[in-house]
Amino acid sequence: xxxxxxxxxxxxxxxxxxxxxxxxxxxxxxxxxxxxxxxxxxxxxxxxxxxxxxxxxxxxxxxxxxxxxxxxxxxxxxxxxxxxxxxxxxxxxxxxxxxxxxxxxxxxxxxxxxxxxxxxxxxxxxxxxxxxxxxxxxxxxxxxxxxxxxxxxxxxxxxxxxxxxxxxxxxxxxxxxxxxxxxxxxxxxxxxxxxxxxxxxxxxxxxxxxxxxxxxxxxxxxxxxxxxxxxxxxxxxxxxxxxxxxxxxxxxxxxxxxxxxxxxxxxxxxxxxxxxxxxxxxxxxxxxxxxxxxxxxxxxxxxxxxxxxxxxxxxxxxxxxxxxxxxxxxxxxxxxxxxxxxxxxxxxxxxxxxxxxxxxxxxxxxxxxxxxxxxxxxx
Amino acid sequence: xxxxxxxxxxxxxxxxxxxxxxxxxxxxxxxxxxxxx
Numbered sequence: 001x002x003x004x005x006x007x008x009x010x011x012x013x014x015x016x017x018x019x020x021x022x023x024x025x026x027x028x029x030x031x032x033x034x035x036x037x038x039x040x041x042x043x044x045x046x047x048x049x050x051x052x053x054x055x056x057x058x059x060x061x062x063x064x065x066x067x068x069x070x071x072x073x074x075x076x077x078x079x080x081x082x083x084x085x086x087x088x089x090x091x092x093x094x095x096x097x098x099x100x101x102x103x104x105x106x107x108x109x110x111x112x113x114x115x116x117x118x119x120x121x122x123x124x125x126x127x128x129x130x131x132x133x134x135x136x137x138x139x140x141x142x143x144x145x146x147x148x149x150x151x152x153x154x155x156x157x158x159x160x161x162x163x164x165x166x167x168x169x170x171x172x173x174x175x176x177x178x179x180x181x182x183x184x185x186x187x188x189x190x191x192x193x194x195x196x197x198x199x200x201x202x203x204x205x206x207x208x209x210x211x212x213x214x215x216x217x218x219x220x221x222x223x224x225x226x227x228x229x230x231x232x233x234x235x236x237x238x239x240x241x242x243x244x245x246x247x248x249x250x251x252x253x254x255x256x257x258x259x260x261x262x263x264x265x266x267x268x269x270x271x272x273x274x275x276x277x278x279x280x281x282x283x284x285x286x287x288x289x290x291x292x293x294x295x296x297x298x299x300x301x302x303x304x305x306x307x308x309x310x311x312x313x314x315x316x317x318x319x320x321x322x323x324x325x326x327x328x329x330x331x332x333x334x335x336x337x338x339x340x341x342x343x344x345x346x347x348x349x350x351x352x353x354x355x356x357x358x359x360x361x362x363x364x365x366x367x368x369x370x371x372x373x374x375x376x377x378x379x
Numbered sequence: 380x381x382x383x384x385x386x387x388x389x390x391x392x393x394x395x396x397x398x399x400x401x402x403x404x405x406x407x408x409x410x411x412x413x414x415x416x
Contacts, residue, residue, distance in 0.1 A: 034391050047387055063387070171405050195404035216404050241402035261402040285400060318401040326396075365399055372391065 038368035088113035115148040149204040167200035206315040231271030239263040251311040261287035317363035328357030350377035
């Protein structure tokens, strides 16, 4: 009942520790395997993360993951369907220091694959308020990416990427969140996030030309309630997103972006026994199209946009109006029952988790299976 | 703004949803490591 008890204990003590961005890193090593499968794409992702407390109120965290992506996307090659596998490595290192009621964290993340490289610096400052019943947190960062292309170009974008001459993409981002314990079993949170991107925003394989700047915003609210009598926890999440082009775009009359979306999510945690907890998640996501989106197959659907978008061309299904629905079931098992067992006893102090989700999409990506498994061991 | 208890799971979700929807903030899914090209 680890996750539910985290919330219950936190609320009971009137301390906002459900946000582990605040909590110091307990000494913990976690390994996970994540699998995503839709008709044209399969992703296998092993991950390992280590968190370690250090003297003087400091801690350090590091993770490494490997993405193995196998895709048969029709857009993956210049000649049509082309099954290929590529690998992406990602590593991060961050350090935190806590002084009285305030924690500062700074970190760096690097991601590399055959045609894309990304450097990210990130940080956060969080402070506890009102007798430790509230937390205010500011996060910030920036990334510098290089977008390449394996095969010969044929792109309509002003920057034509290649492996030897990739195109730059820059992002800066920030977020402000506030968490408040309302009652010993009710926790709430509100927040705002924003990012500003400029550079090569198109996909290098889709023969498209997206605007060169994008200002993105989101507000969110969350609430978590725990019912001790039934060992049940419920979380409700809502998020509203909008974006726009900063300034005037010479290729479009008005704002070419204008994507708006909402996210509704609920999670139910249920303790089954001392060692077992289950979680059910349901998430619904409706999204409107970008203003410059033109359906290439049926241009009569938005004729004004298609006429105007001759200089801005989008072929990513993500920029069309769409809906997604995600349901997932997850089981946590604290492996105390393995104590004293030959070999398996080594794992008795940790927690296993297993989940299966189904991701329904109205786009051409079609529906996906999502499987995750993991094991966390304190040390 | 992290209500999620598991940062690894949060990152995976951010990557998955960010590569199939248009409303992430652009820093959760570096690269084409999403099969979305």
